[in-house]
Amino acid sequence: MIGRIRGILVEKTPPFVLVDVMGVGYEIQMPMTSLYQLPETGCEVNIYTHFVVREDAQLLFGFANKDERALFREVIKANGVGPKLALTILSGMSAQQFIVAVNEGDVTALVKLPGVGKKTAERLLVEMKDRLGNLEFGQAMSFSVPVAGATHVIVEPPSASAKSDAISALIALGYTQAQADKMVKGVYREELSSEELIREALRSIA
Structure with missing residues (x-):
């Protein structure tokens, strides 16, 4: 059982993230409510995980706490x-x-x-x-851990593909192409990142 992953956040492709642990990349699926709280790529993160073994796959799911x-x-x-x-x-x-x-x-x-x-x-x-x-809830949600020797993290502006990335993420979460298109179109603004678009799209149906 893999219960926790601590390493460098390499990629964020909602609902997946890739975390490098001493040269080994762990692909983790996360609910968007947890993924929103992740720092920028290049930071160290601490993610609690649930490991699922199936006949055709081994899957890791990650959570804030x-x-x-x-x-x-x-x-x-x-x-x-x-x-x-x-x-x-x-x-x-x-x-x-x-x-x-x-x-x-x-x-x-x-x-x-x-x-x-x-x-x-x-x-x-x-x-x-x-x-x-x-169940008792009350833990603070915090992923980010300072990286020894790190001087800065480059924060890139929203990608031109943010809209398509957000649509792809919603489809991966179970929405149809038509639903995802409509949800993203309804909240789209050029300055929003893919994560922000996903958050706003999901809020729009709440």
Whole structure:
């Protein structure tokens, strides 16, 4: 089991990041709520992970802290909810928003997310109500760790491909091409980075 990764953030291609640990690059999938908090590439990061082994792949999922990871682990225990759908759910709403939705039985908040139908939402709310009692949230979310000897980090302006990158990320999270196009088009501004576009697009359906 790989429970934590600490290394240099090399790439951010939502929902994936690449972290270099002593020359080995770990590709990690992260919910957008966690990925938003990452520093610029070139910084050292500390990411809590959940390791999934399948017949056809070995996957790493990353989180801001142990609480986020604990919630993910509870969500994937629900019937009909795998890691990819759990990633989508926790990208579309924060852990706190999810807890509120469960406590209030808010089906509407969940069915707005791709891959979550009414039956899945209702089942998830019922199953999670009991499990959430065992979770306590309150850890501060902090990824960045100073890199010894680092003098500066180059912050590049938003890429010309930010729009297409944001659309690709939303599709990877489960949205259709048409949905992703519409969401990004509705919030697009030239000065926004791909991460900012994704954040605004997801907020637009909240």
